Structures are given as C-alpha cells and as structure tokens.
Amino acid sequence: MTHIYNDPRGFKEDMIEGFVRAHRDRVRRVPNASAVMSSRAPVKGKVALIIGGGSGHYPAFCGLVGEGLADAAVIGDIFTSPSAEQVYRCTKAVEGGAGVVYSFGNYSGDVMHFGLAEMRCESEGIDVRTVLVTDDVASAPPEQREDRRGIAGDLYVFKVAGASAHRGDPLDEVERLARKANDHTRTVGVAFGGCTLPGKSEPLFRVDPGRMEFGLGIHGEPGVSTSELLPAPELARLLVGKLLEEAPPDADGTVALMLNGLGSTKYEELFVLYRYVSELVERAGLRIHHPLVGEYVTSLDMAGCSLTFLWLDEELRELHDAPARTPAMIWEVKR
Amino acid sequence: MTHIYNDPRGFKEDMIEGFVRAHRDRVRRVPNASAVMSSRAPVKGKVALIIGGGSGHYPAFCGLVGEGLADAAVIGDIFTSPSAEQVYRCTKAVEGGAGVVYSFGNYSGDVMHFGLAEMRCESEGIDVRTVLVTDDVASAPPEQREDRRGIAGDLYVFKVAGASAHRGDPLDEVERLARKANDHTRTVGVAFGGCTLPGKSEPLFRVDPGRMEFGLGIHGEPGVSTSELLPAPELARLLVGKLLEEAPPDADGTVALMLNGLGSTKYEELFVLYRYVSELVERAGLRIHHPLVGEYVTSLDMAGCSLTFLWLDEELRELHDAPARTPAMIWEVKR
Numbered sequence: 001m002t003h004i005y006n007d008p009r010g011f012k013e014d015m016i017e018g019f020v021r022a023h024r025d026r027v028r029r030v031p032n033a034s035a036v037m038s039s040r041a042p043v044k045g046k047v048a049l050i051i052g053g054g055s056g057h058y059p060a061f062c063g064l065v066g067e068g069l070a071d072a073a074v075i076g077d078i079f080t081s082p083s084a085e086q087v088y089r090c091t092k093a094v095e096g097g098a099g100v101v102y103s104f105g106n107y108s109g110d111v112m113h114f115g116l117a118e119m120r121c122e123s124e125g126i127d128v129r130t131v132l133v134t135d136d137v138a139s140a141p142p143e144q145r146e147d148r149r150g151i152a153g154d155l156y157v158f159k160v161a162g163a164s165a166h167r168g169d170p171l172d173e174v175e176r177l178a179r180k181a182n183d184h185t186r187t188v189g190v191a192f193g194g195c196t197l198p199g200k201s202e203p204l205f206r207v208d209p210g211r212m213e214f215g216l217g218i219h220g221e222p223g224v225s226t227s228e229l230l231p232a233p234e235l236a237r238l239l240v241g242k243l244l245e246e247a248p249p250d251a252d253g254t255v256a257l258m259l260n261g262l263g264s265t266k267y268e269e270l271f272v273l274y275r276y277v278s279e280l281v282e283r284a285g286l287r288i289h290h291p292l293v294g295e296y297v298t299s300l301d302m303a304g305c306s307l308t309f310l311w312l313d314e315e316l317r318e319l320h321d322a323p324a325r326t327p328a329m330i331w332e333v334k335r
Numbered sequence: 336m337t338h339i340y341n342d343p344r345g346f347k348e349d350m351i352e353g354f355v356r357a358h359r360d361r362v363r364r365v366p367n368a369s370a371v372m373s374s375r376a377p378v379k380g381k382v383a384l385i386i387g388g389g390s391g392h393y394p395a396f397c398g399l400v401g402e403g404l405a406d407a408a409v410i411g412d413i414f415t416s417p418s419a420e421q422v423y424r425c426t427k428a429v430e431g432g433a434g435v436v437y438s439f440g441n442y443s444g445d446v447m448h449f450g451l452a453e454m455r456c457e458s459e460g461i462d463v464r465t466v467l468v469t470d471d472v473a474s475a476p477p478e479q480r481e482d483r484r485g486i487a488g489d490l491y492v493f494k495v496a497g498a499s500a501h502r503g504d505p506l507d508e509v510e511r512l513a514r515k516a517n518d519h520t521r522t523v524g525v526a527f528g529g530c531t532l533p534g535k536s537e538p539l540f541r542v543d544p545g546r547m548e549f550g551l552g553i554h555g556e557p558g559v560s561t562s563e564l565l566p567a568p569e570l571a572r573l574l575v576g577k578l579l580e581e582a583p584p585d586a587d588g589t590v591a592l593m594l595n596g597l598g599s600t601k602y603e604e605l606f607v608l609y610r611y612v613s614e615l616v617e618r619a620g621l622r623i624h625h626p627l628v629g630e631y632v633t634s635l636d637m638a639g640c641s642l643t644f645l646w647l648d649e650e651l652r653e654l655h656d657a658p659a660r661t662p663a664m665i666w667e668v669k670r
Binding site: 001002003004006012014015016017018019021022025055056058059063078192193198201209210212229231232233235251261264265266267268270271272273274275276278290293295298299301303305324330332334 | 336338339340341349350351352353357390391398413419433528534536544566568570584598599600601602604605606607609610611626628630638640665667670
C-alpha cells in the first residue's frame with residue numbers, strides 16, 4: 001500500500017522535486033520537462049543515452065542517471081509512459097551532437113511515445129536509435145523474443161549502453177552493443193502480492209495466501225500461471241531452470257546475475273534465496289560475476305522477486321565492469 | 336509478509352550464507368559464529384568496531400561491515416539479540432590489539448549479551464568499550480535520553496566510530512567520538528503497518544486503514560500514539576518539528592539527514608516526503624549536508640519511515656564525510 005503522498009495527481013511532480021533535492025550533486029531537472037539529466041549533460045561529441053518509462057520502479061529509471069550510465073531519464077506517471085513531448089524536450093536538452101540512443105522496456109505506450117519523439121527529432125536532424133529491452137522469458141516464447149516485455153534486465157542493457165557511450169563509442173557501436181546486451185539478457189520473476197497505487201486502497205491484483213504467480217509484470221500485471229508458494233530451494237530451482245533453458249549459443253559460461261526484489265520482498269529474503277540460486281548456478285558449471293542482490297527495478301510495494309542473467313563475453317564484460325556513478329548506485333567491480 | 340524461506344528456524348543461517356556468497360569481495364564469515372567480518376579484519380594496531388543485533392534490519396547490521404565502517408557484525412535471529420558466546424567469538428576473531436568498541440541500539444537483550452561478552456573479553460585482557468545508540472525521541476523524554484531506544488540513528492553513530500577507528504584514533508578517542516555522535520543524533524518515526532515474521536501469516540501489529548502510529552519501534556513494537564494518516568506536507572511538519580525541539584545547544588546549524596524507509600514504504604514515497612521535509616528544514620535556517628533518502632535500517636516489510644538528524648560540527652563532519660565501502664553502500668561525499 002502507498003501511504004505517503006499529498007495530492008495523488010501531483011505524486012510524480014512531488015517525487016521528481018524530492019529526488020532532485022536529494023541528489024543535487026549528480027542530477028538536475030530538465031527544464032520544462034518531467035525528466036532528470038546528469039549534471040554533466042550535455043556532453044559535446046558523446047552519444048546520449050536516454051532511458052525512461054513510468055514511475056514506480058525506483059531505482060529505475062531516474063536513479064540510474066549519471067556518469068557511465070544514462071544521460072537522462074524521462075519520467076511518466078506511475079506505470080504510465082511519458083508523453084512524446086516530454087521525450088522530445090529531454091532529447092533536445094541532453095543530445096551532444098553525436099546522436100542519441102533511447103532504451104526502455106518493450107511496452108506499447110512507451111514504444112508509441114518514444115517512437116513519435118524519435119520521428120520528430122530525426123526530422124530536426126538528430127540521429128536517434130531505439131533499443132527495446134525484451135528480457136522477460138515468461139511473456140512470449142523464445143521464437144518471439146521481440147514481443148517480450150522488459151523487466152529487471154533493463155539495468156544490464158542500460159549499463160552496457162551507458163559504458164559504451166561514456167568511453168566515446170560512435171552511435172552505431174553504442175546501438176550494436178546495447179542490442180547485444182539485450183540479446184544476452186534473460187529474466188524470470190514471481191509475485192506473491194500486488195501493489196497499490198497512491199490514493200487507492202485496493203491492490204492492482206491479489207495472490208491467494210500460500211500461492212504465487214509465475215511470470216510477473218512490473219506494472220501490476222499478474223503472472224502467466226499460478227502455483228503453490230514454493231520453499232526457497234524449489235523456488236531457486238524454478239527460476240534458475242527457466243534461465244538455463246535459454247542460454248545463448250555463444251555464451252562462454254560466465255553470467256552477471258541480478259536477484260531483484262520488487263518492493264516489499266526484503267533483502268534478508270533475497271539473501272536466503274541467493275544461497276540456493278548461487279549453489280544451483282555453480283552446480284550447472286557457470287561462473288557468477290559480480291552478483292547483485294537487492295532492489296534494482298521495483299514495482300512500488302509489490303511482493304515478489306526476479307532473477308536475471310546477463311550472459312557475458314569479453315566485450316560485454318568490459319562494459320559491464322566499467323565504473324558508473326548515479327544517485328542509486330556507485331558501480332565498482334573488483335577484479 | 337515474508338514469503339521466501341526454507342525452514343523458518345534456519346532463516347538466519349540461510350541469510351548469512353547467501354549474504355556472504357553475494358559479497359565475497361568484501362566480507363567473510365567469522366569461523367564458528369553467526370557473524371560476518373570485513374575481509375581485511377583483523378587489522379593489527381587498529382581499534383575494532385563491532386556492531387550487531389537481531390536480523391531483519393538490512394542493511395543494518397551485516398551490510399555495514401567494511402572499510403571505514405564496522406569491522407564485524409554479530410547477527411541474531413530476527414529481532415533477537417545474538418548470544419554472548421557469538422559476540423565473544425566475533426571479538427576474538429577481529430580485535431587487533433588496540434581495543435574494541437561495541438556499538439548497538441539500546442535494547443535489553445543486546446545490552447545483556449554484549450555486556451556479558453565484554454566482561455569475558457576484559458577478563459582476557461581485551462579492552463572493550465560499549466556505546467549504546469539512543470536516538471529515538473519517542474521512546475523516552477529528553478531528560479531520560481539514556482533510556483531511549485536505538486533506531487535508524489545507528490548508522491550515523493557507526494559511521495563516525497568507524498571513520499575514527501579507520502584513521503587510527505586510539506580507543507579513548509574512538510569511544511569519545513562515538514558517544515558524541517550519539518549525543519548529536521535524533522530520530523523520529525511513524526508506522527503505517529506491521530511486519531510479519533518468516534513462517535507466520537499474521538503481522539506483529541496492525542494499523543487500522545487511514546491511521547498511523549507515531550514513534551515506531553523497529554522490532555514490530557507499535558508506536559506510542561496513533562493518529563489519522565497525514566498527507567505528506569503535514570507528516571513532514573510533524574517529523575521535522577519533533578527533531579527541531581531537541582537541537583543540541585552546541586549545534587552549528589548543519590545537519591546530516593536521513594529519511595529512512597522501513598521496508599515496504601518505497602523510494603518514490605520517500606522522495607515525495609523529502610520534498611516537504613527539505614523545504615521545512617531549510618526554512619528553519621538549517622543547512623542539509625549529504626541527505627540520505629532510502630532504506631538504511633529496516634524492519635522486514637514494515638510500512639513506515641523515520642527521519643534522523645545528525646547535528647554536525649567540524650569534527651563530526653570530517654568523520655561523517657570520510658569514505659567507506661561496505662556491501663550495502665559505497666559512501667562518497669562530494670564537497
């Protein structure tokens with residue numbers, strides 16, 4: 001349940017204002033837009049990475065703006081795409097003459113609004129490429145990967161694209177690497193309970209006690225099937241098993257791994273699950289690189305978790321490991 | 336509600352095992368103890384800072400172990416003090432010959448068990464000092480500060496003590512500065528809903544819809560009074576007002592500020608509240624230094640939040656600003 005708000009219609013504006021006040025050292029507001037940008041942007045001659053989507057997913061998306069990651073995030077109302085006008089204004093504010101990559105989860109509203117902004121920017125001579133994140137294995141079969149939703153895997157695609165842009169790669173290369181990161185990223189999730197929008201008293205969906213939903217969405221969409229609530233070892237087997245089914249053919253046996261809490265599933269629970277997940281992954285002969293266990297792409301106070309693999313190779317690993325500094329994370333990989 | 340566990344009696348052990356597996360680069364398990372230590376500990380000639388308490392408060396306590404912060408954390412079952420034996424074993428593993436500071440929130444169980452361990456260590460020639468955290472303004476009147484509980488203010492006391500020990504201060508000085516940090520730290524909190532222990536289906540307490548509890552505890556204790564659920568601006572006024580009532584006489588007008596989520600109160604809500612909190616604090620003529628808005632001392636999936644001020648002066652500010660690296664946070668203060 002969401003308890004803290006003033007006027008629910010002003011929730012997003014209050015949130016952006018508070019966020020920028022809390023992180024003045026790293027970000028500022030894009031003038032006249034529901035968007036935040038790195039305090040270093042625009043950087044002349046650098047490809048700009050713009051991410052975004054509805055709010056309610058912190059640290060996605062505004063928490064991921066900063067050096068080595070995104071140049072800006074366009075922020076919609078809760079679980080609602082930002083408008084094309086907002087995306088356009090943000091693009092004008094942060095592009096540095098070397099082109100722009102838009103990256104966001106594959107949802108129809110975002111595809112439409114970012115698409116309209118892309119057309120408008122192209123007509124003004126700004127080269128924009130769009131890379132959709134499609135990591136959610138539960139939302140469509142493997143032969144229809146392009147129809148899948150984007151969920152927690154967003155973070156890895158943004159990280160790779162942001163590192164590529166930060167080191168000075170040209171637009172074609174940033175786009176290629178972002179697409180490759182998405183091709184190597186898979187996520188599967190489960191939900192134990194729905195979230196409640198500000199000003200509402202009923203959750204967007206309910207899960208019966210003792211049950212869980214497989215294949216959650218991050219906008220209050222229920223799962224694609226329900227089952228008994230599983231003890232941690234069996235839950236780990238379900239999640240790891242699903243991801244192992246889709247190992248990319250060129251994977252070299254090392255995965256960056258994210259065990260993500262959706263909101264009210266807490267760190268302690270995630271660590272319990274990680275014990276069993278990491279044992280299974282290692283038993284399958286994979287090396288785990290820089291595991292992330294915590295909240296990375298949330299859904300308000302939803303109960304649930306997701307497991308993501310980024311299947312690494314040498315070029316993805318270099319970009320994954322590059323440092324980044326944003327309000328939500330200081331990314332440092334020990335070698 | 337806690338959904339992920341295997342055998343509820345093994346929750347703590349599963350959690351510690353998963354935590355250490357996720358953060359092998361920074362921490363390791365203390366042999367034969369429910370405790371984790373920095374991978375650099377013991378450091379010969381350095382005062383060791385040992386923190387701890389029940390689990391269920393992540394990132395407190397094990398997430399705060401690392402360079403510049405705690406040398407080790409002793410971990411009890413959920414909301415339950417670790418035993419004297421565990422504290423003793425941990426102390427033997429991490430002390431480096433320059434003495435030890437124990438710091439933890441003021442709860443009778445922790446006071447007893449850490450106290451017994453202190454006596455045993457002293458009898459073996461290890462100089463141990465104990466600094467209780469007593470930041471919770473709702474739990475006793477100002478003239479009985481030593482009876483107050485420790486809640487989110489833990490973090491600031493640990494941070495100051497850890498930085499003092501890290502720079503090589505002798506035991507008397509680390510103790511003095513930790514006590515001073517506690518004297519300058521105040522927290523006030525509210526709860527909107529209780530948390531549920533692993534394996535249980537009922538929360539430890541309930542808050543009626545549309546109500547809130549003032550003066551929460553972090554172990555499922557309900558507040559000291561109830562009121563209507565307040566809109567964000569009024570909630571900010573309540574929290575800031577309570578803290579301003581207790582400004583220390585030697586405060587120089589700058590506060591480090593932490594707006595802490597208890598578990599299922601999410602970042603977006605905290606940013607909404609921070610907008611109003613920061614406006615009020617600035618209007619009161621105070622400067623906010625390095626605000627923290629997020630989850631720092633939690634209570635499983637409890638709904639609620641707390642506001643903490645660390646009233647700074649030059650010596651506290653230097654220690655507050657010193658860098659630290661732990662599993663839960665990389666502490667970098669821009670100047």
